Amino acid sequence: MQFIYEKLLGGKQGAVGFFILAALILIVLPLFLDMFRLNLVGKYLTYAFAAVSIVLLWGYGGTLSLGQGIFFGLGGYAMAMFLKLEASSPENTAIQSTPGIPDFMDWNQLTELPWFWLPFHSLTLTIILILVVPAAFAYLIGAAMFKRRVGGVYFAIITQVIAVILTVLIVGQQGFTGGINGITDLRTLNGWDITTDSAKLIFYFLNAFLLLGVIIVGRFILTSKVGSLLLAMKDKEDRVRFSGYDVANFKIFIFCIAAVIAAIGGAMFTLQVGFMSPSFVGIVPSIEMVIFAAIGGRMSLIGAVYGTLLINFSRTMFSESFPELWLFLMGGLFIGVVMFFPNGLAGIWQSYGHYITRYFAFADKFFPKEKTNLPQLNTKES
């Protein structure tokens, strides 16, 4: 019990924050929003995976990736490829010159399914690939850069370049990827219609639980020695290296974890929105994800979720009324937060959260402290 309370929830303030978030996305929003709005929130919450991954990688790892869209996209495309293959059964595509392959391949004169599409016939394999491909890709990028001690601005630029390359590749290889339109017209998952309201509701809750699970995994990593080491590296990288640690391995590790988290978000995006396109891979979405994390507070996993929700709600509201002003507004919001609330929304919680947490005094009783001679750990997570 103590382990769960201190390590996974982050002590009293962390636990209260976590349960408030869980109550909001699991109870309050589903109760008060209609299906259309709830589906929108579900979409925003998929971006929150990317924002959470940026908190781990940037806030704690000290490495800014301007290319989390790469991994969001890899996860999203993997899921879309599975759904597309299912939607392209020979019966559904009987009017094509080659039935049984996705429609855009047929339009592009392909007569055979490319080899790298074959694993996506199986849902099990697809789920494995959603996790493994981004991790492997992140490992390659990470090993190539961190082992050579490339970091900081150079890392940010290179990840951004990779995001551009991937977008260009997807758009250019229309026959293999669906091009600029992306992979569309996704209908069923193992025969289950995913466009119905009930399916959307189930995906919403699946997504919410996964997000909460990811936050707990993140907490576990950050409260372990890896978390202290990441903070230590941000401060004095050489001291960590000359304390016998292979610094690059820790950076690669957190980069891979961040990639997998973003990819889960991408896969959930495809399931809830029903398509995937290159516009969720490139520079703009990648930078937006960083803004979500910065607004929420780059040192706070939970803050990242609120940051994502706040920005996307405002975007929806303002772009319904003043579409042309939205970008300026988002820029203004970003500058405002960085200037006046450098710790983002989480900073406000840290300063004023105790007004709320004191009503939750029972939390400490619920998880009684074991008697130990341990000096108390100052958890940095909020």
Next chain:
Amino acid sequence: METNTDFTLAIENLTVSFDGFKAVDDLNLYIDENELHVVIGPNGAGKTTVLDLICGKTKSTSGSIKFLNKELTKMAEHEIVRSGVGRKFQTPSIYENLSVFENLEVSYPYGRSVVGSLFFKRNDKVINKIMEIADQIQLASQLETEAGLLSHGQKQWLEIGMLLIQDPKLLMLDEPVAGMSVKEREQTADLLRSISKGRSVLVIEHDMEFVARIADKVTVLHQGKILAAGDMDKVQADPKVIEVYLGH
């Protein structure tokens, strides 16, 4: 030349050149077991470069560095540390945002792989060791203090403590008393004398009074070469040393 020696550290024919400038030139230096060896020399003599070479921060151009008969010049930094070489930097390198306790815990030589760190547990053994070291560096009462709030001298001691907890066989300190008060210098000298039991210590220092107090053996470095070596009295009487330090 593949020869084994009884020395803890044997540096032979070590040279490093930066764009043709030889910062360390054909250096030979031997450190015995349990010896407290001090390297002195004017600015730019190559003292810090020698430490950088030993701990792998700088790669040598030629020559060999043998630590317990293990060649260090080809090893990665973290492997050198794991084989038992600890190095303190000139400016205190501690983790300002972590507490004193966490600083020592992160330096504890166990769970150094990613998986090992993920499942590292703060057990009694770790805590007792941290307490023991904290006592030694006189920071036992400040374990929960954020390290950034310590005084300059305390930061220096904390970094020494972070090395001690790894129990290195060779401890290298780059100007450990720079910027310290007279009292702190005395305390540091006592600390160095006590920690040099059971290990070899290599210190770089400017303060001659401090050197005289701690050194078993002194090497004077000048323009990347050894000018004189021996005990403090002998070195101080050496006319070449006097010229380099007082001449010009």
